[in-house]
Amino acid sequence: MAKRYFVKKENCIGCGVCTAIADAVFALGDDGLAYEIIQEVPAELIDAAEEAKASCPGQAIDCE
Secondary structure (H helix, E strand, O other): OOEOEEEOOOOOOOOOHHHHHOOOOEEEOOOOOEEEOOOOEOHHHHHHHHHHHHHOOOOOEEEO
16 A cells, blocks of 8 residues: 655755665755655555655654
8 A cells, every 4th residue: 555755844954864765755856855756655665665764863754
């Protein structure tokens, strides 16, 4: 089952941990902050997205 992950920009510090762990889900924008590449994360990428969420020092990643 797909889940939606999103970056809370106000918490993002632009460290790039999420992109290092889940580069199919997250990227860094021109502003240096992370953003979601895909809206709905498929089942095969959920583990990586969850690891990125857990590893984010700013706790900027959430899901619904």
